[in-house]
Every structure is written in structure tokens, then in C-alpha cells.
């Protein structure tokens with residue numbers, strides 16, 4: 001017997017306009033297909049490191065129609081696809097509930113927040129952070145050449161201009177491998193502070209007019225530079241970069257059946273879903 005979605009292993013196309021990036025940074029004919037998460041895969045995803053988690057997750061995502069590296073998918077989009085993959089194990093028009101959820105207002109256990117697949121929504125990333133078309137003059141022929149320049153420019157107090165854009169999943173894996181893996185418990189707080197700066201060094205993709213021998217040299221410079229910035233009023237610029245280049249999932253609102261208060265539930269892939 002087949003359901004609306006065919007057999008379990010079948011891949012389903014995802015409408016790119018649903019993604020936090022709305023598909024803006026991807027080639028025109030590109031399509032993304034996802035397969036539902038199998039029980040075996042669910043076990044594989046649980047209890048792995050952050051970087052391995054995303055590597056495994058990408059196995060269930062297929063790109064067709066245009067050449068594009070999966071690692072270059074926007075991280076926020078992959079987080080969305082992660083939920084879509086899990087929820088495609090269910091029928092789309094059926095309500096899904098989360099088990100073992102405790103009401104933060106009255107403490108009632110297992111209040112079973114319910115939602116529909118289409119209720120899951122991420123903040124859209126602003127189109128401008130992916131880049132814009134600029135007209136450059138060819139110095140030889142003096143002709144106008146339209147060129148796509150990735151990212152958005154931000155200026156610090158001292159005049160330093162940086163170009164930032166949203167993290168790709170490949171960059172996130174890189175970040176997690178360097179700053180999140182194998183952290184002894186007593187070092188977590190310290191590492192998290194590092195991660196906070198580290199995230200900016202990944203969001204900031206370029207310093208215009210400055211050459212670095214490789215990505216590591218660029219990040220090392222940014223790391224030192226941002227460590228100093230964290231002490232003064234440039235925090236505002238950093239906050240703006242974060243607001244423009246990251247996407248947060250909107251919570252699902254659910255009325256607690258015990259106390260009647262509205263609970264804001266942030267649906268994460270690690271929750272246990274049921275229909």
C-alpha cells in the first residue's frame with residue numbers, strides 16, 4: 001500500500017520558497033529532494049557529534065537540476081530540511097504531537113503540544129545578505145560589466161569594512177569541528193565564548209582589499225580583531241551582522257491543557273514526534 005508520499009524511501013521535492021533563504025543563493029534550476037528519516041538513520045543521528053550529525057543528515061538530501069555542492073547549502077536551510085525530513089515520515093495533513101514535553105508554566109508533564117507540518121516556520125533571511133549585482137568598468141574596453149558580489153558590507157568604528165553572509169552547512173561543520181568537538185565538561189563555558197567569536201569569523205567572509213594566504217589566516221586575523229571589538233561599542237555592528245545573517249525558527253503556540261496558558265514550543269529535530 002502507498003500513502004500520499006509513496007513508500008518510505010521515496011524522495012520528496014521541497015519548495016525552495018519555504019526555506020529561510022527562499023532559495024535566493026542557489027542556481028535557477030536547482031531542486032532539493034529529501035527522503036524521510038528511517039529508524040536506522042534516526043539511531044545513527046542520535047548521540048553523534050554535531051559535525052557528524054550534519055554529515056549524516058546531508059546523506060538524505062539530494063540536489064538535482066543544477067551542479068551545487070551540498071556543503072554550500074545555507075545552514076539555516078539545512079536546519080529546516082532536517083525537520084522536513086523527520087516530518088515527511090508522517091502524512092502532511094495529519095497533526096503531529098511531541099511527547100515528553102513539560103509545561104513551563106504549571107509543570108504538568110507530557111502535555112503533548114500538537115502542530116501541523118506547515119506551522120513550522122523560520123524567519124526569512126534578508127535577500128540583501130546574499131549579495132548584489134554591481135556594475136564594474138572593464139579597464140581595457142571601458143565597458144560596463146555586471147558582476148555578482150556576494151554578501152553585505154558592514155563598517156566598524158575604525159573604518160574597517162567587512163563582508164558578511166549567512167553560514168553554509170560546510171562552514172558550520174568546520175566551526176563545530178574546531179570549536180565544539182571533544183570539549184571536557186569544565187571547559188564548555190570557555191569554549192562557548194570562543195564559539196561566539198568564532199561564529200562571527202565564519203559569518204564574516206571577507207575584508208575587502210585585504211589579501212590572506214588562506215581561510216585560516218583570514219579567520220586568525222578576524223579572531224584577534226573581533227576579540228578586541230568585543231570590548232567596545234562596535235557590538236552594535238556585530239549585532240546587526242547576527243540579525244541579518246542568522247535565522248531563528250518561530251515557536252509553535254500551544255495551549256496547555258492543564259493550566260490553559262499559551263506555551264511557545266521551539267520544535268527541534270531531537271524531539272520525539274508522533275501522529
Ligand SMILES: [Zn+2]
Nearest residue numbers: 103106256259
Ligand atoms: Zn500548564
